[in-house]
Amino acid sequence: xxxxxxxxxxxxxxxxxxxxxxxxxxxxxxxxxxxxxxxxxxxxxxxxxxxxxxxxxxxxxxxxxxxxxxxxxxxxxxxxxxxxxxxxxxxxxxxxxxxxxxxxxxxxxxxxxxxxxxxxxxxxxxxxxxxxxxxxxxxxxxxxxxxxxxxxxxxxxxxxxxxxxxxxxxxxxxxxxxxxxxxxxxxxxxxxxxxxxx
Numbered sequence: 001x002x003x004x005x006x007x008x009x010x011x012x013x014x015x016x017x018x019x020x021x022x023x024x025x026x027x028x029x030x031x032x033x034x035x036x037x038x039x040x041x042x043x044x045x046x047x048x049x050x051x052x053x054x055x056x057x058x059x060x061x062x063x064x065x066x067x068x069x070x071x072x073x074x075x076x077x078x079x080x081x082x083x084x085x086x087x088x089x090x091x092x093x094x095x096x097x098x099x100x101x102x103x104x105x106x107x108x109x110x111x112x113x114x115x116x117x118x119x120x121x122x123x124x125x126x127x128x129x130x131x132x133x134x135x136x137x138x139x140x141x142x143x144x145x146x147x148x149x150x151x152x153x154x155x156x157x158x159x160x161x162x163x164x165x166x167x168x169x170x171x172x173x174x175x176x177x178x179x180x181x182x183x184x185x186x187x188x189x190x191x192x193x194x195x196x197x198x
Contacts, residue, residue: 002048009029012027014083031096035125044123048099051075052076097126101128160187
């Protein structure tokens with residue numbers, strides 16, 4: 001979660017338990033794709049996912065292997081561990097990046113989720129690259145297949161997709177379940193399988 005007051009990045013935190021997360025502001029300030037000042041003096045909160053590219057992950061593990069240090073299991077664990085370092089210089093050295101996927105708070109009104117994406121892009125946020133509007137279930141299934149086929153060739157790991165209702169008014173009408181929105185559903189991709197030598 002990234003919070004801005006009067007256009008300045010003031011606080012960043014982990015997801016935590018859904019209500020309370022860890023303050024990782026100093027480490028997030030080292031992520032080059034996170035703007036420290038917005039174009040306008042606005043107060044907003046956005047949410048996203050900090051990640052480590054596959055290339056950076058491979059370079060990091062090669063350096064750790066050469067230094068006879070334990071290797072990281074995967075890019076997601078490496079990114080999460082990097083953000084929780086007490087020394088922000090370590091986080092800065094890890095080549096982290098971010099994709100923003102939700103405008104959590106803003107005093108401006110929007111009609112749709114895709115409008116919030118345009119707003120975030122215009123304020124120098126790097127939004128998720130595959131967001132697109134589809135009109136029916138067949139198009140949702142086709143999009144899941146299309147992204148799934150590209151999964152192994154992407155420069156970063158993904159474990160699935162989230163399907164959301166675009167209209168913000170309709171989201172309010174649909175409502176929330178016990179702590180989760182009824183207007184969104186996560187599709188988890190099958191685990192990737194690779195061969196190993198024993």
